[in-house]
Amino acid sequence: MLEKRISEIQADALARIGAAKSDEELDAVRVEALGRKGTLAQISKEMGKLAPEERAAAGKLLNAAKQVLEEAFERRKREFDQAALTQRLDAEWIDLTLPAPGPRAGSLHPITQIQMEIEDLFVSLGFMVLDGPEVETEYHNFDALNIPPEHPARDAQDTFWLTDGNLLRTHTSPVQVRGMERFKPPLRMIAPGRAFRNESVDASHEHTFYQVEGMMIDRDVSVAHLLYFMKTLLTEVFRREVTVRLRPGFFPFVEPGFELDIRCLICGGSGCPVCKHSGWVELLPCGLVNPNVLRISGLDTEKWNGFAFGLGLTRLVMMRYGIDDIRLLQGGDLRFLQQF
Numbered sequence: 001m002l003e004k005r006i007s008e009i010q011a012d013a014l015a016r017i018g019a020a021k022s023d024e025e026l027d028a029v030r031v032e033a034l035g036r037k038g039t040l041a042q043i044s045k046e047m048g049k050l051a052p053e054e055r056a057a058a059g060k061l062l063n064a065a066k067q068v069l070e071e072a073f074e075r076r077k078r079e080f081d082q083a084a085l086t087q088r089l090d091a092e093w094i095d096l097t098l099p100a101p102g103p104r105a106g107s108l109h110p111i112t113q114i115q116m117e118i119e120d121l122f123v124s125l126g127f128m129v130l131d132g133p134e135v136e137t138e139y140h141n142f143d144a145l146n147i148p149p150e151h152p153a154r155d156a157q158d159t160f161w162l163t164d165g166n167l168l169r170t171h172t173s174p175v176q177v178r179g180m181e182r183f184k185p186p187l188r189m190i191a192p193g194r195a196f197r198n199e200s201v202d203a204s205h206e207h208t209f210y211q212v213e214g215m216m217i218d219r220d221v222s223v224a225h226l227l228y229f230m231k232t233l234l235t236e237v238f239r240r241e242v243t244v245r246l247r248p249g250f251f252p253f254v255e256p257g258f259e260l261d262i263r264c265l266i267c268g269g270s271g272c273p274v275c276k277h278s279g280w281v282e283l284l285p286c287g288l289v290n291p292n293v294l295r296i297s298g299l300d301t302e303k304w305n306g307f308a309f310g311l312g313l314t315r316l317v318m319m320r321y322g323i324d325d326i327r328l329l330q331g332g333d334l335r336f337l338q339q340f
């Protein structure tokens with residue numbers, strides 16, 4: 001009779017051990033079967049009433065059942081521990097092959113950013129991006145641009161002369177000349193870069209500034225072509241409608257020549273130091289290339305003509321970001337630069 005109950009308790013406990021879904025469930029089964037007041041302990045008590053030989057046989061069976069159950073509990077417990085470990089490893093993994101977080105990444109200077117945008121735009125319009133030297137010859141900076149030595153236009157560009165007769169280029173226009181020397185027309189090129197003038201520095205003047213030169217030489221190029229490209233450029237850069245005006249402007253290397261001004265975006269036109277209190281900012285001098293310039297570089301003016309422009313990149317950046325002092329751009333102050 002007792003033997004039968006022992007096997008029943010064992011079978012029942014084994015089934016529940018297998019079915020247990022958590023440590024807690026498992027413990028509950030263990031207490032019920034093996035605990036001090038558990039079902040097997042109860043059997044143990046009742047065994048006292050048995051005859052000695054029956055008691056020995058039942059005792060054996062009871063001990064065997066206890067051992068089987070202890071082992072089953074241990075096995076099941078290890079399964080739970082293993083599952084918990086796997087779950088933790090899955091949730092808390094660290095990828096040791098990932099690079100450690102390095103120092104804070106820097107950012108591109110706002111002038112570089114706009115320059116890259118303009119390069120992308122003009123490349124998409126079929127223009128080459130050319131580079132030229134910052135130390136230039138007098139010929140490329142002046143003579144080849146129809147500015148002979150005695151021309152008063154030289155006075156407008158207060159030049160840093162070097163002792164060897166060369167100079168720091170006063171504009172990016174010499175790259176036009178180098179472009180024509182190097183490539184045959186038709187020609188579409190831009191040349192971004194630094195230029196230098198002996199300016200007394202204030203909120204809107206620096207001795208070092210950035211321009212983007214542009215030139216297109218083809219057959220029957222007109223002011224309409226020029227205006228199309230200038231409008232495309234300004235819409236792209238400002239991503240909004242800007243008010244522009246076209247004035248006649250004199251540059252020996254263009255004819256007719258224009259000053260394309262935009263309504264000052266710093267003050268909205270009411271006047272501020274950046275627009276010299278005029279409400280307008282000179283941004284884009286341009287015009288049709290003077291035939292003399294083409295001739296000096298050996299181009300046939302019966303066949304070819306073109307337009308050219310000299311975008312003030314530094315001014316453009318100031319307009320776009322509302323920077324009211326040009327000196328901030330080259331000042332190297334990280335508090336300023338980190339905003340971009």
Ligand code: PHE
Pocket residue numbers: 170171172173251254285286287308309310311
């Ligand atoms: N190179 C001129 C300047 O810096 C600008 C310009 C370029 C004007 C091209 C007309 C055509 O002042």
